[in-house]
Amino acid sequence: MSLAAGVGLRAPHHEAWRSSRPPVGWLEAHAENYFPQGGAQPAILERLRADYPLSLHGVGLALGSVEPLDLQHVARLRRMIERYQPMLVSEHLCWGRVDGSHLNDLLPLPYTEEALRHVASRVGELQERLGRRVLVENLSTYLRFADSTLEEWEFLAALAARSGCGLLLDVNNVYVSACNHGFDARRFIAALPATAVGEIHLAGHDVESIDGREIRVDTHGSAVCDEVWSLYGFALGHVGPVPTLVEWDTDVPELEVLVAEAARADAVACTARAAVA
């Protein structure tokens, strides 16, 4: 029987995907990895798309950058959407481009009215150019801006309301940021408009000590921790059942380990449903 939860498609597993079809519910690919139009990457995506629902997760649009949208990048994303017909398309609430160069990282925004206006208009432009709704994901962050006048969850809720975008709720990112900044993760999740949340991400993170202070770092390099599983159950109680994805990007283990994490996500979802009923 197939699971409901999906897993992130990563190159270290391409060999395994060539010869097996584990019972995960769906797959998510980093869109930019498949921008090149030849060779092994598009070939494997083409084959897997026939067997699993697919989601395209953008990592490089830098929607919050003041710089104009990189229209070439948008056009490539659009071409991918036309070719692979994904069920979901998502990006991040972040910036990263300045003066024509790219930092290739997911950098945090101040939560101000100015930034909100800017991002909402960018997301609107993106949705118009792609001809479809996109989901915007919350980040793990390690700093906050003095000028922020909104909480992150208020910013996300307003962004969804103004631009009509959906939200990709990364529960691990909520937990990491909650720990790093001392807010209540459940309050964050409860404040999101439930109907806007179209996808959930789960992943592992690390704990670092900097100057004696504990900082949680979003490495995607370990199993989902117990606190995040419990927060996931809470999130499902608020948003209802939505497609859930397990991601692993550093020290990537065997594919079976991810499949087991997806099975655990299903078990948590099952318990959450029983609690609601």
Add this chain to the structure above:
Amino acid sequence: MHCAGGGGLSMAGAPTAGLPLAELQRRFAAALRAPDDAAPDATLLGALRDDGLPAARRLELYRRNVQGNFLKVLALEFPAIERLGGAAWFRQAGLDFLREHPSRSGDLHGIGAPFAGFLQRRLGATPHAYFADVAALEWAWQECLVAPDPDGSLDVGELASVAPRDVGVLRFVPHPALRLVGSRWPVFTIWDAHREPRADGDPPTIDLDRGGECAILRRSGEGAEARRCDPSTLAWLQALAAGQPFGDAWEVAISHDAGFDVARALAEAVRLGLFCGFRA
């Protein structure tokens, strides 16, 4: 558990005159690109909250991540260069390269393109001048791996129907993944010995004076294949790939080697799928 603590946005002591978003991003980006010993940007730090850990330390986390990500991708693209120079050397060279050639795209596939030229400028007059040619071979390999699949394939039957008087002016369409590399140094041997970790211990000693090497890189299945070739074949393929007519390319080849066997070279090129069409 401190994760569930109060937090909130108590703004006591925080400056209220905010930086415009554009200036904030410009200063933030400059701080992430700065070298280790750069003076901190007080205006930027004033726009960040300390929250129990100095803002400069928080910024440092992002700076290291940006640098580390770039270096990770560069090492993925130039594994032989990293082994040849060593990890610490590669890190320094890579950071210097990043400052000179920042990424221009949200897709990291292109960042290594200027690396061989960068190494040529920095190392061209040193005993490590051959690094640039090894890097050029590694970049050609990266391009070969992701180049577009061709639209069609060469129809040999149709080719054979070209009138004899017209064969000299026909032009072959190179496969999009075809890459041709030539060097005064034995770059293929050096690359082959260093591009992957060796199960049998240290790489062998290689004599730079053993002579130059040429290589053909092509799509093989869904992956790539690289093989040595002789200089006349390289010159012939380079001429054809540049769009020169079959006759002109042959003349280029025989100027390198009067004994160049075009029948054999053509059969091999077609067998390897180096062309995906022709124009009569």
Add this chain to the structure above:
Amino acid sequence: MNRKNAILGAAIGSLFALHSLGLAQAADDAGAKEKCYGVAKAGKNDCAANGHSCAGQAKSDGNGKEWVHLPKGACEKIVGGSTQPKA
């Protein structure tokens, strides 16, 4: 000119002959030690944008251009050559 066209025409003729015999297909042949094979091993945009695995790594050793003169890796076993290689 005639000789050139004859040579080129013969090359295409023999290619067609090989093709007709089924000998012109791409194939992996002998002498594999002269070749290298590979596929793309990693998604270049994975670590770079969807995690912060590099955030905790150590500072670099220093700055400046000393790297230009001090490679410390396997290149110590590349011998010969000269600062100004022969063209």
